Amino acid sequence: MTDDTTEPITGRTERTGGEHPTPRTEPAGDDHPTRPYEAAPETSGVPFTPSSPENPTVPLTPPAAEASASSSPAPGAMRAEAPAAPPVPPAGPRIRWAGIIWGLVFAAIAGGLLAVLGDPDRRAAATDWWSQLTPGGFALVFVVALGALLLIGGLAALARRAAR
Structure with a gap:
């Protein structure tokens, strides 16, 4: 004879036949309690300040205002470069050469x-x-036929590159 020390599982849903599951008898979340939130420790030990040499920053003032504010930047600060001018968009609408070439090919076929x-x-x-x-x-x-398709694709790529 074996000693059976197992106990039935409580608090879980059980299905038998076509019945609905039985509801849980214990509140949800009691099985796995969570730990309270703990803040991450400081890694460098130095608090973050804009003038700290360990944490160099980029000044957010425009170059003209920066020159009038002080003659030399703070130690460890990096000088921001003026952004380049955005590219000028083309004057007219973009021509879709692949569509034109494939349209001509289908019309010829x-x-x-x-x-x-x-x-x-x-x-x-x-x-x-x-x-x-x-x-x-x-x-x-x-x-x-495969060579013709590759030729047409190459012509479309050349036309697109020439349009740039």
Whole structure:
């Protein structure tokens, strides 16, 4: 015979069948009490002051007011540089060259397809050509189409760079 010293768990929700869980009998948070907030200790041991040599700061006064306020900055203070002028925006709206180039390519493809599909003789010739392609011919068409896509992408990048 074994000595069973286990006790049932209390304060937890239990599910049986299709019933609702039983509510907790003890208040939430009693299982894991929290410690009171403690402030972080000072790491350097020197309180922060703007004139402290261990904590150099940048003065917040404009350069003209700083020159009239004192002739020499405080020891350990850093001199702030005047910010550079913001870049001048372009005069007109930005031209989206990739959209223009791809639009022209799609218009050329649509024009070519209309020219082929518009005439029954051209349509029959295109059908015969596609039906007689060998696997090597399909690979060649794929490589040429991929090269055309890369060429168009390169042209769009060149046009964008030239516009800058």
